[in-house]
Amino acid sequence: MVDLKELQDKAKEVISRDDVRRLIGWQRGTYGFESAPIVVTDASDADKLIFDPTCVQNPASFITLEEKRPVPRGQEPDTRKVAVMVKGCDSRAIVQQLVEKAYPRENMIVMGMPCRGVIDRRKAAALFGDVTPDEVKLDGDKVVVSLNSETKELARGDILADKCMRCRYPNPLVSDELMTEEVEKWGADEFADVDEFEKMSPADKWKFWEEQFSKCIRCYSCRNVCPMCYCVECVVAKLKPQWTRRSTDISENAAYHVQRAWHLSGRCIECMECQRVCPVDIPIMTLNRKMTRDVKEMFDYEPGVDVEAEPLLACYNPQDPEDYIM
Amino acid sequence: MSEEFEPNIVAFLCNWCSYAGADLAGTSRTQYLPNIKIIRVMCSGRVNPLFLLNALQQGADGVLISGCHPGDCHYLEGNFYARRRFMLMHKLLEHVGVDPGRVNMSWVSASEGVKFKDVIEEVVTSVKEAGPMDQFRRRQLNW
Numbered sequence: 294m295v296d297l298k299e300l301q302d303k304a305k306e307v308i309s310r311d312d313v314r315r316l317i318g319w320q321r322g323t324y325g326f327e328s329a330p331i332v333v334t335d336a337s338d339a340d341k342l343i344f345d346p347t348c349v350q351n352p353a354s355f356i357t358l359e360e361k362r363p364v365p366r367g368q369e370p371d372t373r374k375v376a377v378m379v380k381g382c383d384s385r386a387i388v389q390q391l392v393e394k395a396y397p398r399e400n401m402i403v404m405g406m407p408c409r410g411v412i413d414r415r416k417a418a419a420l421f422g423d424v425t426p427d428e429v430k431l432d433g434d435k436v437v438v439s440l441n442s443e444t445k446e447l448a449r450g451d452i453l454a455d456k457c458m459r460c461r462y463p464n465p466l467v468s469d470e471l472m473t474e475e476v477e478k479w480g481a482d483e484f485a486d487v488d489e490f491e492k493m494s495p496a497d498k499w500k501f502w503e504e505q506f507s508k509c510i511r512c513y514s515c516r517n518v519c520p521m522c523y524c525v526e527c528v529v530a531k532l533k534p535q536w537t538r539r540s541t542d543i544s545e546n547a548a549y550h551v552q553r554a555w556h557l558s559g560r561c562i563e564c565m566e567c568q569r570v571c572p573v574d575i576p577i578m579t580l581n582r583k584m585t586r587d588v589k590e591m592f593d594y595e596p597g598v599d600v601e602a603e604p605l606l607a608c609y610n611p612q613d614p615e616d617y618i619m
Numbered sequence: 620m621s622e623e624f625e626p627n628i629v630a631f632l633c634n635w636c637s638y639a640g641a642d643l644a645g646t647s648r649t650q651y652l653p654n655i656k657i658i659r660v661m662c663s664g665r666v667n668p669l670f671l672l673n674a675l676q677q678g679a680d681g682v683l684i685s686g687c688h689p690g691d692c693h694y695l696e697g698n699f700y701a702r703r704r705f706m707l708m709h710k711l712l713e714h715v716g717v718d719p720g721r722v723n724m725s726w727v728s729a730s731e732g733v734k735f736k737d738v739i740e741e742v743v744t745s746v747k748e749a750g751p752m753d754q755f756r757r758r759q760l761n762w
Contacts, residue, residue, distance in 0.1 A: 490714075491714075498714065498715065498716030499716025499717070500716070501716070502716055528669065536669050536672075538757075542757075543755055544755040544756060545676075545757075547754070547755040548672045548673070550715075552668070552669055555668055555708055558711070559707075580715070584707065587707065591706060592703070605703070606700065609702070611689060611690070611699065613706070614706060615689075615702055615706070615724075617723075618702070618726060619723065619724070619726075619738050619742075
């Protein structure tokens with residue numbers, strides 16, 4: 294388990310350095326089974342940092358959100374580093390951002406948090422209702438939830454997120470230092486969910502997606518939370534040319550979701566943030582998982598693993614499959 | 620309606636091979652089906668998958684992307700990038716429930732006028748089988 298005191302002391306030490314501008318991590322959430330992200334700029338705030346199974350947010354999403362304003366004449370740009378705490382899955386986002394040269398590696402301090410799983414708020418709400426737990430911790434193969442001075446033990450699969458049950462990278466793939474000792478790998482990913490979905494007939498598939506896409510209110514939460522969606526101007530915000538209109542009918546919604554999944558093919562690192570934040574519960578990851586599976590099968594490529602790799606769609610192999618091409 | 624369904628197909632042809640191939644089919648008086656609407660692009664690598672989505676939204680029943688044979692690209696490697704891109708788009712649309720016969724890709728060189736005709740025939744047949752595209756066509760707004 295993570296020693297909070299040690300973690301906070303370490304964070305304090307990092308944020309007090311002259312060459313560090315801010316630190317992104319997690320703090321206690323205000324309600325429910327989720328923590329809240331926090332940006333620490335002052336050592337006095339470091340005591341708020343926590344790390345437990347409620348730390349589900351992906352702090353790597355925040356790195357690229359910073360607006361880069363032009364610097365006034367006579368002033369130097371702030372070149373101090375940004376420290377970020379990452380779980381295994383979050384670290385893949387950092388790797389993929391580095392692959393795409395979103396920022397130089399030396400501008401970052403990556404604090405790795407080996408992780409044994411985080412909570413799915415939808416599963417937790419189904420079990421406990423709309424409550425806020427006092428403490429959640431992982432104890433061996435059990436998840437221990439303390440609630441109203443009672444403790445309840447649950448099996449991991451009952452409350453942990455699906456991504457954690459098939460997690461292959463519990464330890465950060467890129468980090469300057471690890472906050473705790475590495476944990477043992479437990480999961481394997483066979484894409485059983487994708488295979489299951491593929492069994493449906495095309496008509497059934499469309500029926501399913503028509504229902505799902507019709508729910509979409511186009512709040513763009515999935516885009517905003519995605520660590521890989523950091524284009525300066527998103528294609529759905531463009532007016533000249535306007536690729537997708539703003540109305541929320543099935544045509545525009547389907548086009549939005551298809552182009553979003555396509556933009557993330559070979560880039561999605563499966564942190565499942567898009568699905569977590571969706572206010573109308575669209576299973577967005579079903580699209581992304583399919584792309585991940587196909588990219589792996591067809592091009593033998595896995596995003597967010599190797600910093601030296603080339604982006605999938607910016608390279609090619611003359612022997613690429615072309616089975617449907619006439 | 621007793622009339623047979625005649626699909627609307629948008630074809631993105633690369634300037635150097637497929638467009639010239641279509642031109643050859645025309646000048647050598649090879650009859651090809653009139654269902655396709657040709658859009659000339661400089662390279663198949665220029666075709667953005669959004670073009671495809673937008674075409675389907677705006678009333679196309681099927682789309683054809685055609686370029687030079689692999690290795691023959693005027694820009695050396697444009698069609699290799701296009702191939703990766705549309706392979707993924709093809710799979711994705713299939714996953715969403717769009718008939719895979721609507722998204723077609725072919726390699727037609729400037730000397731293959733007859734192949735161009737065959738490709739068009741094949742595309743029209745597969746889109747006819749898929750039927751009219753009514754899944755996410757943009758509906759007319761009634762103000």
